[in-house]
Amino acid sequence: MALSPPSFRFLVMIQRKQENSRLTLRPLRVADERSFRRAVKEFQENEPEWLFAFHFEASNDFAMYVRRLDCWAKGQMLPEGFVPNTFLVGVVRNTIIGRVSIRHELNDYLSTYGGHAGYGVVPSQRNRGYACQMLRLTLPIAANLGIPRLLVTCDADNPASQRVIEKAGGKLENILAEPGKTVSKKRYWIETT
Secondary structure, three states, X not given: OOOOOOOHHHHXXXXXXXXXXXXXXXXXXXXXXXXHHHHHHHHHHHOOOOOOOOOXXXXXXXXXXXXXXXXXXXXXXXXXXXXXXXXXXXEEOOEEEEEEEEEOOOOHHHHXXXXXXXXXXXXXXXXXXXXXXXXXXXXXXXXXXXXXXXXXXXXXXXXXXXXXXXXXXXXXXXXXXXXXXXXXXXXXXEEOO
């Protein structure tokens, strides 16, 4: 079942609720280009195997990339293997400190290893509680997308991510060996309502 992207009104409501907190979770904007490129570069330098931005190249026209993300949320122009998804950035004082990708539905790979949501915090911004805040802020957005239970996974050798998921209410279902990988995946479910 294809789900519709979160409505603009709903995202504005979530953003207003966040105004009293330091971190805001919202869609990427064209005005974010400099901060976004810095975040991408920091991940490339520190964790080149982890993608902060999907299908983004330094030479990309940034406004076009923002429009592409909006299309993906509507299930349009999806790259092969992708499902409709909402890409949100975590922002503190106009600086992107992380991102969340919410998959509106699960394909075979996502239902086994990838989950509904993936998140990451820029390496220089870690150990400040941002990952916990971003995952918690993801829950009402997922609920608005019609996802009553969010599947979130992490590598079995990543205790920091495990703590983030558990603090958000994640209940471990199982641990699976992923073909071609040396590290197993922990699979958690989080109620979104």
